[in-house]
Amino acid sequence: MRGQLQLSRVQAARTAAQFRPRQTFRLSQQVRHASTELKQEVARNEKVGDVRSGFTRIKNLLLGTSIVAVLGFGYLYVTDTRATFHQWLVPRVLRTLFADAEEAHKISNKTLKALYSVGLHPRERGNPDVNGDLKVDVFGHLLDNPIGTSAGLDKNADIPDVVLGFGAGIVEVGGITPHPQEGNPKPRVWRIPSQNALINRYGLNSEGADAVATRLRQRLREFAYALGLGLDPVAEKSVLDGHAGVPPGSQMPGRLLAVQIAKMKETPDNDIDAIAQDYVYCVNQLAKYADILVVNVSSPNTPGLRNLQQAAPLTKILTAVVDAANAADRKTKPAVMVKVSPDEDSEEQVSGICGAVWASGVDGIIVGNTTKKRPDALPTGYLLPQDEQSIMLETGGYSGPQLFERTVALVKKYRTALDKGPNETKPEPKKIESAPKQAEKSEFQLETEAMKEKIRSQLYAPSDKSQTAAPNSLDAETKSSIENSEKVIFATGGITNGKQALEVLNAGASVAMVYTAMVYGGAGTITRIKQEMRDEIRGVDVERLPATDARK
Structure with a gap:
């Protein structure tokens, strides 16, 4: 029994020995197979x-x-003035967020200044003026277009380059007084939204001529440095003398910078010599940096200022300003204009102002300012909301679309009066002692006369084309007055669209200026107006467009 058991164990051991290699082989095959599958899986996963x-x-x-x-x-x-964002959204957001119109204006300017510093400011893109269809000759400069912005948008020349970037041919900064003054107490600006109008009684709040001159000088130095001229006085003088190839004020081709100056509120109204000294001080500080100097004698918010529009005091003041401007330390002297009120519009008043312009040697008139009057609402018969009726009772100057018809009428009246030439007997005003002697004819005038005559001959040469005046082209009477005139008119007051701009140009103005329209229409207003002008004159003979007149 025991022997059989041992035999069975031996046989089992032999059997196990026989099958062990086969099992090992099979296990090896399984491992290899598994490895292959793993590699394939890895490959598939990699793919x-x-x-x-x-x-x-x-x-x-x-x-x-x-x-x-x-x-x-x-x-x-967001940096294109054509964007609805600028023409519709931003103005409404500002009006919604800031009930105080002055605060909205201040925030807007600060924002634009900050955006300009990082290159994110709105600007006119696409160069719509490249075709030259709206070019106009003003004071010997061929401007890209006849649209300007009135003083008040940039009171202290904080953002002139931003406003120039909006596309206007002329940008006016100011008004600037000799020394800092606060202006009238706040609130001093009110909106009348249903009329797209404003009432303001700022009172010529200003940082003063010294502060603004410092700012404009720094701007000039940075421009000279960017051109590789350096930062020294020689570089500044080079730009001032026109060697940079651009007007020294705007520092841009096809654009001009106007600087508006005014007297101090505290200067006695009956001391004409002291008032003249106020203006001369501003000229001495600012003339170098301006292409045009604008003498403001028409603000309704400075007591006694409009009395200076009488012929005798106005002649004396303007003569002093012209003399000081001609003494500016640069090769080409700034042009001088006077800004007059829309409320002094009698024949005697207009004649007296024009006589002062001729007698003093002033180069032109800006026709229009805010009015003390309260025009009827538009459309006719519209009843203002109660809150706006209350605002209409505020003291101050009114501006808005309702002034347009009055502006057109005044432009025609001044154009006619100026075209009559100087009065037969010129008043001889007593010049203040500090004013330098006026040059008989500036070097700038001599240099540009030939060019003006060439432009006139080209624009008004006989044409084989039909001479029938188109609705939006210059009529024969206006064209004749342009040929014979020597004084320039800028029009401001109620201009809100391209058709109206063309109308004031046909009435005898060289430039149409806007302010309130920009408050309600935003940074895209200039671009919009120019496009509307093009739409109005599309198809009209280019030689007879209002924008191509050749006034001085």
């Missing part, structure tokens, strides 16, 4: 990973490109 990685890269590329495109488009959009 899937590569595919997914490729898709991820493509997705990231598309996402990155989209972000860049959106940011790029967004940048171009």
Whole structure:
């Protein structure tokens, strides 16, 4: 029994020995098979990973490109004055957020200044003036267009380059007084939204001529440095003398910078010598940095200022200003204009102002300012809301679309009076002792006379084309007055669209200026008005467009 058991164990051991290599072989095969499958799985996963990685890269590329495109488009959009964002949204947001119109104005200017410092300010893109269809000759400068911005938008010359970037041919900063003054107590500006109008009694609040001159000088130095001329006085003088190839005020081709000056509120109204000294002080500080000096004798918010529009005191003041301007330390002297009130409009008053302009040697008149009167609402018969009726009772100057018809009538009246030439007997005003002697004819005038005559001969040469005046072209009477005139008129007051701009140009103005329209229409107002002008005159003979007149 025991022997059989041992035999069975031996046989079992032999059997196990026989099958062990086969089992090991099979296990090895299974391992190799599993390894192969693992490698294949890894390979498949790598391929899937590569595919997914490729898709991820493509997705990231598309996402990155989209972000860049959106940011790029967004940048171009928000910095383009043609954008609805500027012409519709921003003005309404400001009116909603800031009930005080002055505060809204201040915040707007600070924002624009900050945006300009990082290159994100709104500007006119696409160079719509490149075709030259709205060019106009003013004081020997060929401007890109006949649209200007009135003083008040940039009182202390904080953002002249920003406003120039809006596309206007002329930008006026100020008004600037000899020394700092606060102006009238706040609140001093009110909106009349239903009329797109304003009432203000700022009272010529200003940082003073010294502060503004410092700011404009720094701007000039930075411009000279950017041109590689350096920062020394020689570089400044080079730009001032026109060697940079651009007007020294605007520092841009086809544009001019006007600087408005005014007297101190505290200067006695009956001391004409002291008043003249106020203006001369401003000229001495600011003339170098201006292409045009504007003498404000028409603000309704400075007591006694409008009395200076009488012929005798006005002649004396303007003569002093012209003499001081001609003594400015630069090769080409700034032109001088006087800004008159829309309320002094009798024949005697207009004749007296024009006589003072001729007698003093002033180069032109800005016709219009805010009015003390309260025009009827538009449309005719419209009843103002109760809150706006209350605002209409506020003391101050009114501005808005309701002034337009009055502006056109005044432009025609001044154009006619100026075209009659100087009075037969010129008053001889007593010149203040500090004013330098007026030059008989400035070097600037001599240099530009030939060019003006050439432009006139080209613009008004006989044409084979029909001479029938189109609705928006210059009529024969206006064209004749332009040929014979020597004094320039800028029109301001109620101009809100391109058709109205053309109308004041046809009435005898060289430039149409806006202010309140920009408060309600935003940074895109200038671009819009110019496009509306083009739409109005489309198809009209280019030689007879209002924008191509050749006034001095």
